[in-house]
Amino acid sequence: MDVDDLAWQAGNYRGISPRRVGLLLEHGHLDLAAQVAVERGEWFCAEGAVETLCRAGEFGRALAVMEPFAATGWRTALRAKARILLRSGRTEDALDLVRPDEAGPASEAEAEAECRDFAEMLAEAGRVDEAIDLLIPYLDGTSCPSVLPVLSVLVEITAGYDRDQRVLELIAPHDARESQAQVLERAGRADDAIRVLGQDITGRRSLTQNTLTAYAELLARHGRLEELRDLATGQDAHAVLDIYADALRRHGRAEEAEAVMRDAITSDDWVGYRAWLSATLLADGRLDDAIAVAEPGFGWYDCSNLLAPLVALLDRPEELLHLVEHPSVVPHHGHEEFQHGWRAWALAGLGRVDEAIAVAEADPRPWTDPRIVKADLLTRAGRLDAAADELRAVGTIRAREHLYEVLVRQGRAAEAIAVHPTVAEQRAAEPKPAPLGENGYSLEPPF
Incomplete structure (x- = not known):
């Protein structure tokens, strides 16, 4: 096996793809998937076979499948082998396999990645305090250019371990309000989480759509519909009105949710509003109503075309035919085929x-x-x-x-x-990249 081939498969979903491996397993061919993984170096066959074997408690067979891949030194395979060992109760063997080399990797980025991997494995083994201690040196900003990936791992691996107060103390020196709110919420302090994120919304401090979405979803989860309505009907409506409408539906107020979105379309005919309403009407079995809402966008270009999303949601051929033969359907701009x-x-x-x-x-x-x-x-x-x-x-x-x-x-x-x-x-059949000129652009058409 070759690490470059394995990385190419994983990065491009090639070899026997995950979907095709799933088909093989669905038809009862576990032994064949395991055999092909080893004999042909098929990474997704190995992943699928290993997961199926581990669920059945056949850890020895799972290790036999993964061993040739791990022997290449490819870190993805080493992590996979370590998780088999961990699931089989061989904790120390699992940790030894992914423990960072004392000599250190070639770069700080690699060192951080290895540290995160090892911290995740420690947490999976129930040794969450060791995992936290391992990450602390990376939170001072000197060992890596950004602490946000490390904070994300810290929050993730400590969920459910009653370490929320310690995590909050570690987050405090950093501008990471979304992480802070996430920990506060899971600690049962939803009001504090809402206050923390609400400060950014009110002050418009470095406000991103991710923050808006996180805040709106937090309000929705805790039934704060009045506050969510104020947010969703203001200047941030494009980002969060759908979250408000979804929350209304979850609270048994589907007609009100539809009215809210129709009013928004009337006052601001934004494609996102039509996309949400047409998909929701379709989910409710109202195909003709969904078509009527989406129809103005059927002829628009890719980024706003509303025909393709409806097609993707239709799994019954009679409904798909009804849609594509509807008199309002026009050729799909740029993709008429x-x-x-x-x-x-x-x-x-x-x-x-x-x-x-x-x-x-x-x-x-x-x-x-x-x-x-x-x-x-x-x-x-x-x-x-x-x-x-x-x-x-x-x-x-x-x-x-x-x-x-x-x-x-x-x-x-x-x-x-x-x-x-x-x-x-497959690799031999891949088109070769066109040569680039001194200006960085292709020397061959299309330029």
Whole structure:
């Protein structure tokens, strides 16, 4: 195994991807996933197999799967092995595996990362005071450029350990009000948490959307709806009105939430308001009402187009077809091909596969190989043999990845593994980056 290949898989979701590993495991092929992980260096097969084995208490087998990956020295694999050891009760072995090297890493950033990893492992082992002590030197700002990542770890690992007062004392010297509020809230001091974040809101001090959102969600969790309404109907409405509307719904005031959002659309026709209301109406089973709200945004460009979000929420083909054939639906700006794909997908889901294929083949600008699109439509319609034949005829890296899924569904998992491209094949097929000129821009089109 090669660390670079492993990092490439993890960073790009390649090799046999997590979703495809999940498909393999769902069909009962745990042994095959474990075998392939070791024999082919498939990282996501290893992760999936290890998690399944650990849940079953088969820690020895889980270690056998992870050992070749950990032997490369790749820190992600070392952490994974350590967690197996920890779950099996071998605490000291787990800690020794991720303990920072006394010689120290090459950089301060690496030292901080190793420290955070080790602190997390100590906390998982129940040794939270040791974890806190380990992090303290990194909170003075001299060992790392920013203390915020360390504070975040400190807050996370101490949850549920009755160390909130100590954590608050460590946070106090730093401008980290969101972390402070988080600890206060979990310590049962919600009023103090609201006061701390409310000071930033009132004073508008270095105010970010994250702070606004955190404050609004804090108010919502504790039923402070009047204060939340004042915040949501003021100058920060774009950031938090949806949180107020959601809170109203949770308190059984759905009609009021809808009215609030419709009033906002009337006074300020912002796309975010339409997006929230259309999605909410759809969740309530009111598809035509959702379409009416979202329709003005169907023809807008990517960042504001409201057609795609509705499509993503529809899992019933008859409703998807109703949407894409609605008279108000217009081509998706810059991505008109998706309208062909959506309609074809809906038709295939209804079993009208010949119509679906005809729609897809009429696409003037296909966004992917039309032959793969045809095979996917056949698969959706349940015609797995025909889909497999199509994909075998194509034979590309992408086609073989799709063929893997068809074969797993057919109960031919070993054949699926054999046909799936290796990591080396996938990497070799990746487009090479274009050369850059002295100005840093590409020398080849598109410039």
